[in-house]
Amino acid sequence: MAKEISVAIFGASGYSGEELIKLLLRHPNVKIQAITSRQHAGKTIDTVFPRFLGSRLSFVEPDVSKIAPNVDVAFLALPHGLAAEYAEPLLSFGVRVIDISADFRLRSLSKYAKYYGQEHPAPSILSEAIYGLPERYRGDIKGANLIACPGCYPTSIILPATAILTAGLAKTSGIIASSMSGVSGAGRKESIPLLFAECNESVRPYSVTGHRHIPEIEQELAVAAGVDELRINFVPHLIPVTRGIHSTIFMEPARDDITVEDLYEAFQAAYSDESFVRILPLGAAADTKHVTQTNVCEIACFYDQHTNKIILSSAEDNLTKGASGQAIQCLNIIFDLDETTGLL
Amino acid sequence: MAKEISVAIFGASGYSGEELIKLLLRHPNVKIQAITSRQHAGKTIDTVFPRFLGSRLSFVEPDVSKIAPNVDVAFLALPHGLAAEYAEPLLSFGVRVIDISADFRLRSLSKYAKYYGQEHPAPSILSEAIYGLPERYRGDIKGANLIACPGCYPTSIILPATAILTAGLAKTSGIIASSMSGVSGAGRKESIPLLFAECNESVRPYSVTGHRHIPEIEQELAVAAGVDELRINFVPHLIPVTRGIHSTIFMEPARDDITVEDLYEAFQAAYSDESFVRILPLGAAADTKHVTQTNVCEIACFYDQHTNKIILSSAEDNLTKGASGQAIQCLNIIFDLDETTGLL
């Protein structure tokens, strides 16, 4: 008999929330018990997202004591800082928490404080958190109560780069990632720089130094490389697409005689059995268009003889593999479902 | 009394040709005597470019012997290889040639052969050619008979990077440029990958290694650095904008105690008197939207303490400063006009 998993979505009125709802409504084993939004509490879902006209869902206040007793899992699509505040009481009710925010991704409290500009709101439970990247932490995710889903940019960089680092093919210094993101990644908020008339026909980098996703990427690359610490450059660009992230990653070969076939084999070794990593044939580069509305991260490798550099290319949908789809992939793992359930 | 300069445009049916016509029709000192197109010879201009309805211009066959006697200047907006074939007879008629193609940009015949896959079609006149980047070769352009206008990507990389190299602030190794271009840069040609439905919601790198603009960039950066040779990584990406190029450039500091103010001063030293280079205030990054339909290249500098890297950001309109506007800037220099004539 099919399992039924009761879930709540906290902070369901943004783009990740909308995507979670869309995907979970199709998930054969999930029942959405509650969707919360302080701003829209009391409204039916279609007043905010007309596409859901006909659904019985309405936004409610994020009242943990009312919601927690009725759910197995809570997805947190809340701003960082706030997510941690909800995670604690939810866990104490025995609810499993899958957090899409940044609150539980960093092992280091000092880096959290440095990059997010505030002390960590729930340090006592931080050690319970598992980084929700199934391709690297599947085993830990299975038994976890608190999942910290990776950021959208980090997924697109960690997946290709860790395969190369794990295989010992690249140095841990000199790693540079130039990424381009669609505008939905900036959230559904009233903001002049995100207006159509501002973003259309525009490409611009932002947070050229010190973007908040840097420590998370560095942490995971260091784990893969087996080093305590490494440092990367990461420059994100905003481009006029709605959904999609592309990353171009430059790495230094660890030895002299590297070939593109070595890189390809490292990808195969890491991901040939994965449902949601697509390794492109040699010569092809990743394209966001191929992965829009899917949970796939597409990766490609190049070796530039001219400068002796490894160049990786990756593409994903920032709202699916970069957020909500990945969260559901984690849910499937926790509940022993086929990992692709509801995601194809 | 105002000068009148008679010009012809060879290969006028592409996007650079269209932009040249648009700009030259407004130029107070220029008279367009002929626009050529094998494919459209005999048609009035508005049958190809409806915006020019009412203009007296018609496409003619590219017959040098007929056209050359009546013009002072010929702009070549032809494919590489073909441009060189026209340049020779035009020069022998005493016509000044401003070439937008790649044919006369490279000093090295072997690099031309390697990157363009053919022997150079007119090696005897190559040494006459001046690289048409006014901010670096203004003096030479003045007396030149043959101008090789830079490619669209190179302008966006050479302008910011040479200022830093000239000031001795960066090493000549480890230079990496990640660029994004609008689709008009690929030309006005029947091509499925350039269809709206293929490019929209897509971002993808191409020519990840070995792009044809690499030797041209390397040549000019080496000149600025005073070295014989240097090598760079250059990865272009196609993004869904019509016009515009953005480049993010990573460089290694030449010494330990560099500051962002040093970088800014190098920009000021190089370009504070330039009409078409806009140095952004510290903290700001370049945005294609600010320069669309202008001849301005906007540049910005960053210093990343975390990794000890110089990061430059630049934006230009690929059809103006990246092609036709720059060609007209060269024309103005040759004919002793104010450099901004017809370009504001």
Added chain:
Amino acid sequence: MAKEISVAIFGASGYSGEELIKLLLRHPNVKIQAITSRQHAGKTIDTVFPRFLGSRLSFVEPDVSKIAPNVDVAFLALPHGLAAEYAEPLLSFGVRVIDISADFRLRSLSKYAKYYGQEHPAPSILSEAIYGLPERYRGDIKGANLIACPGCYPTSIILPATAILTAGLAKTSGIIASSMSGVSGAGRKESIPLLFAECNESVRPYSVTGHRHIPEIEQELAVAAGVDELRINFVPHLIPVTRGIHSTIFMEPARDDITVEDLYEAFQAAYSDESFVRILPLGAAADTKHVTQTNVCEIACFYDQHTNKIILSSAEDNLTKGASGQAIQCLNIIFDLDETTGLL
């Protein structure tokens, strides 16, 4: 035990073909036996559509005698004229044909000749064809061997307008439809007017008079109104979106005392039980964004007191409800499956 339906897709290298493949690969009861393309025969599917990397499918020649014995159903995503040539032999093999082209939509041979500029290629089987709009012909579709799926524009106009005509609320004269379509509707073909740089920042009508979809719309509106003939104005516009059609339809009220509630009730009467028609609440207008990548046609009604006009608004995805999704909805009906199978 679940049925397994073997299908072939003829002309699978265009956008409708790609969408059919995408949807059918997820359909639990369908097995794709063959996909044909003269141009790409012999290539694996991912060489044309990289998103399908990993699929076992390859394009084959459209050889009916080889393919027909192994399939229950053939989808024809071929150009008009050609589709009819394949339909005849396929039917004679006992294969059910679901045609996405225009060949079997018109009852009148003379209108086919007039609007398509050629004699009908298979008049003998035309009378067998059922117009594949499930919301109006569900019963007939069930037993049909030859289904003529509606065009993309017609679906968006016929669904809202026939509900009003059937209810006797509008006159049969003075009907005007102004429609806007995404660029994928024009097909995946080498064409300068369909380039990104031509379509972006552009909106333009085309076929202002005499568009080929007019007779099909008129035919179906006449059936709904119970008249022999009626005439409409239909002006399509090309807008810079990839997928989506919006139609705004103006109609004259049949009587004086009409209210918007009457219109809404007509919609309810026609479609309240339909899975793929979404009736918007009063005051809301249809938006292509709400239906992209779904098989839903969203409809809305307005009554303008100022001029005494009925105004309808509809939106659909031109590749789903406007083509391939609708074709699969027909397949589900034929094989007694839940109509939404593979389409949610």
Added chain:
Amino acid sequence: MAKEISVAIFGASGYSGEELIKLLLRHPNVKIQAITSRQHAGKTIDTVFPRFLGSRLSFVEPDVSKIAPNVDVAFLALPHGLAAEYAEPLLSFGVRVIDISADFRLRSLSKYAKYYGQEHPAPSILSEAIYGLPERYRGDIKGANLIACPGCYPTSIILPATAILTAGLAKTSGIIASSMSGVSGAGRKESIPLLFAECNESVRPYSVTGHRHIPEIEQELAVAAGVDELRINFVPHLIPVTRGIHSTIFMEPARDDITVEDLYEAFQAAYSDESFVRILPLGAAADTKHVTQTNVCEIACFYDQHTNKIILSSAEDNLTKGASGQAIQCLNIIFDLDETTGLL
């Protein structure tokens, strides 16, 4: 000797204000003395519009008593209601007022009250106002102190439709306009429905009945037709372009034997001498792409024999001919300059 006209721009921080500044900075006879913005007072212009980096302009408070003594002309790019409040004191200082808002467009106070939901704020000066459409009111504009520039949609409808009505070719009933506008037309304001991620891949009508531009269009069509009143349908749609408006207009022929040549001649009679109206050849339709960043309104005519309907197509840039360019065209007329000064 060239005139110098001193101008102020009130409400200069929106898209129309930005366009006015951009155009006026190039105008050879204009000196911008002041640009006002309550929100940005004290800031240099480039902090709001980075493209103007290097300009000496700063935003100031909209203090009429300080600004008026130093300027000949004030452009009002303020919201309706507020514009009228500034117009009165400016006029009393002897400043000529060119208003881009809706405050002085309607002759009827009751229609203003009905469509704008408030009593007219300055009824005493309303009768002084001249409708700032040069192609129809050039003579009156010349001596006017108060110019009411047309709305963006109205210009695109009034220009083609009045030519047909003036020639007596169409009835005054049954006029229907279906228009599509770029997103900049909605203004530069914090608004979720105007976000890139909401507008991209979306087309949707709004204000399907009762849009505020209706009475203005009806007023001007009635004048052209020589009738007291007429009523039209006008449905605007928001499409994902930044700049541009296209209107498709359906009209009933006034007599039976009308031809498309009659329509074309009416266009010629009305506009053959106009610098900013482009009459397209028979068969061609208007395209916003042809007029972006120009002050041209492009018009085309069709006659549909099938339904006996006149169909007009027009395109303009909503920020130029639809707002700021038209305002400058009026300025040129007032000051006896060539009408195209600063607009080519």
